[in-house]
């Protein structure tokens with residue numbers, strides 16, 4: 198295996214576009230899962246193809262609960278993306294993970310509810326492993342690229358994914374921090390990370406810290422106005438980090454050492470003759486490699 202690298206960037210709150218792309222063009226992409234959050238900005242960075250999708254749409258129209266996560270992942274895969282960098286504004290549960298710092302998230306606790314969490318279902322059942330939900334190779338490249346911009350980067354952290362849109366209560370904030378041992382909190386990385394794994398995409402999650410949620414005795418409650426100030430500065434460094442990625446990744450991508458690009462290899466349970474034709478058709482981009490392998 199091995200195919201040409203294309204970087205996909207899912208921009209979170211505060212990151213709605215990307216400067217510096219050669220031949221930049223906003224392209225509208227249709228998917229069997231509906232419309233993605235917005236058109237997708239395609240172009241090239243140092244000769245590497247890049248696709249940028251603002252998670253909440255330009256103008257921030259989608260709430261964390263209304264983001265069309267399946268359409269977003271499908272659209273990126275359909276365009277040829279191999280490596281997804283998810284960039285998110287997050288609260289911090291650790292004194293040392295201060296506003297302005299970045300954290301390479303490597304684990305999640307999923308407290309979202311009511312979101313479509315899988316491409317698979319009745320008529321085509323699959324179970325992928327998300328024991329290690331992020332790609333260590335891609336995360337290491339992001340960490341190095343971020344440090345080169347002067348950003349304080351923390352390697353590894355557990356992200357509590359909450360439903361929102363309200364921020365946590367003080368009791369929840371203390372529970373996540375003191376009992377569950379979480380490091381950061383946000384509202385969007387789930388089910389995004391699970392869906393990226395189902396689509397056999399490498400996925401790295403960069404948490405850009407904006408606040409201390411509500412647990413910190415010296416920082417009071419979270420409020421969006423304060424978050425926006427930090428978020429704008431974080432987003433500028435996030436873009437610089439992305440610009441440093443092509444030089445740190447191999448363009449003729451060898452198979453991922455973590456196996457992200459082979460996640461579906463032993464995941465499908467439904468027998469070929471028992472599969473639902475409509476669902477299989479919808480899975481063309483996400484799972485075509487295993488559902489409809491090229492004849493030899």
Ligand SMILES: CSC[C@H]1O[C@H](OP(=O)(O)O)[C@H](O)[C@@H]1O
Nearest residue numbers: 209210252261285286383384385
């Ligand atoms: C702006 S505060 C809350 C908002 O910010 C984060 O969005 P994203 O993860 O897309 O950067 C958080 O998850 C909430 O959606």
Ligand SMILES: Nc1ncnc2[nH]cnc12
Nearest residue numbers: 286287288382383384410
């Ligand atoms: N404290 C917080 N909780 C949830 N999502 C966030 N995004 C930024 N800060 C956050």
